[in-house]
Amino acid sequence: MSILGKLFSFFSHDIGIDLGTANTLVFVKDRGVVLSEPSVVAIYNKTRKVRAVGLEAKKMLGRTPGNITALRPMKDGVIADFEVTEAMLRYFINKVCRNNRFVPPRVVIAVPSGITEVERRAVKESAIHAGAREVLLLQEPMAAAIGVGLSIDEPAANMIVDIGGGTTEVAIISLSGIVFAKSLRVGGDEMDLSIINHLKKSYNLMIGERMAEDIKIAIGSAAPLEEELTLEVKGRDTIAGLPRTVVVSSVEIREALCDALTAIIEVVRQALDRCPPELAADLVDRGIVLAGGGSLVRNLDKMIGDATHLPVTIADDPLRAVANGTGAVLHNLTFWLNEEY
Numbered sequence: 628m629s630i631l632g633k634l635f636s637f638f639s640h641d642i643g644i645d646l647g648t649a650n651t652l653v654f655v656k657d658r659g660v661v662l663s664e665p666s667v668v669a670i671y672n673k674t675r676k677v678r679a680v681g682l683e684a685k686k687m688l689g690r691t692p693g694n695i696t697a698l699r700p701m702k703d704g705v706i707a708d709f710e711v712t713e714a715m716l717r718y719f720i721n722k723v724c725r726n727n728r729f730v731p732p733r734v735v736i737a738v739p740s741g742i743t744e745v746e747r748r749a750v751k752e753s754a755i756h757a758g759a760r761e762v763l764l765l766q767e768p769m770a771a772a773i774g775v776g777l778s779i780d781e782p783a784a785n786m787i788v789d790i791g792g793g794t795t796e797v798a799i800i801s802l803s804g805i806v807f808a809k810s811l812r813v814g815g816d817e818m819d820l821s822i823i824n825h826l827k828k829s830y831n832l833m834i835g836e837r838m839a840e841d842i843k844i845a846i847g848s849a850a851p852l853e854e855e856l857t858l859e860v861k862g863r864d865t866i867a868g869l870p871r872t873v874v875v876s877s878v879e880i881r882e883a884l885c886d887a888l889t890a891i892i893e894v895v896r897q898a899l900d901r902c903p904p905e906l907a908a909d910l911v912d913r914g915i916v917l918a919g920g921g922s923l924v925r926n927l928d929k930m931i932g933d934a935t936h937l938p939v940t941i942a943d944d945p946l947r948a949v950a951n952g953t954g955a956v957l958h959n960l961t962f963w964l965n966e967e968y
């Protein structure tokens with residue numbers, strides 16, 4: 628490393644970012660995850676100036692007056708609105724580097740394995756514009772595997788399934804490389820949409836995305852529960868046009884989630900089907916590790932275990948797995964910057 632490079636690393640705090648569809652997390656070297664906020668930005672429609680970012684903006688989703696739009700600039704795991712994503716990145720980077728503006732940080736960003744070269748370049752450019760000095764893109768499943776502490780550098784298979792808001796990433800990793808990866812544009816958002824549709828169809832009740840997510844978290848499940856749950860749901864009656872409350876059960880929500888969950892299991896099966904036999908044999912003992920917020924759907928681990936006959940575990944801190952992985956890479960960043968992952 629050059630003398631200037633050494634000086635820079637001494638003064639700057641390199642950071643890792645999990646730029647997720649639902650949540651953005653920032654890991655600062657030697658400090659851990661210091662920021663975790665929804666990937667939502669509220670902007671003024673006319674000027675496109677930012678009104679709020681993160682938690683504050685999420686509270687505005689579906690509740691804004693005509694002159695403001697609260698939007699999620701990342702959709703399906705990729706950047707849907709570059710300008711707004713950049714504004715969001717800049718806001719988060721500035722927030723964590725507040726005391727240290729004079730040396731820009733090096734930044735590791737986890738991106739979905741399925742994004743195109745054009746999308747990769749766009750993420751890099753956004754980060755540079757947002758104040759990064761150097762950018763390393765790390766594939767999300769690799770970051771997740773490192774983050775949950777799998778020994779990825781051994782010549783043995785590890786399988787990670789990261790179920791996020793916009794995407795599900797399935798990967799088999801061995802010798803620090805990805806043997807098989809598939810990114811499916813189905814995740815928590817799709818589950819929320821199914822819940823919205825179910826309530827519309829069965830009860831003529833319109834609910835917003837936030838309410839749908841609340842229902843999923845409160846009573847969502849993949850396989851029957853020992854004790855089924857119910858929840859009071861408030862929304863707008865589509866016929867009378869008035870606010871109304873209905874009681875929904877975990878049984879019907881499970882049915883609503885079925886398509887999204889089946890799609891996820893299908894990709895896991897595909898991965899196993901493509902897996903070379905030696906590595907498949909490793910998985911019988913090592914099993915599958917689940918990460919991402921979607922892995923918290925009740926009994927999803929059981930459903931995946933039943934479908935694959937493999938042991939399934941949920942990561943200790945599934946929502947932070949990817950961010951922790953980007954953080955672990957920071958300790959050896961110069962090495963990683965010279966590799967292609």
Ligand SMILES: Nc1ncnc2c1ncn2[C@@H]1O[C@H](COP(=O)(O)OP(=O)(O)OP(=O)(O)O)[C@@H](O)[C@H]1O
Nearest residue numbers: 647648649650791792793794815919920921923924
């Ligand atoms: N307890 C829970 N039960 C079910 N779903 C949950 C729970 N907690 C969070 N989620 C869901 O997890 C998703 C967010 O997970 P995560 O933060 O891992 O996604 P992301 O990394 O932002 O998205 P992506 O990786 O697709 O870009 C949301 O859809 C959220 O509703």
Ligand SMILES: [Mg+2]
Nearest residue numbers: 647791919949
């Ligand atoms: Mg994610």
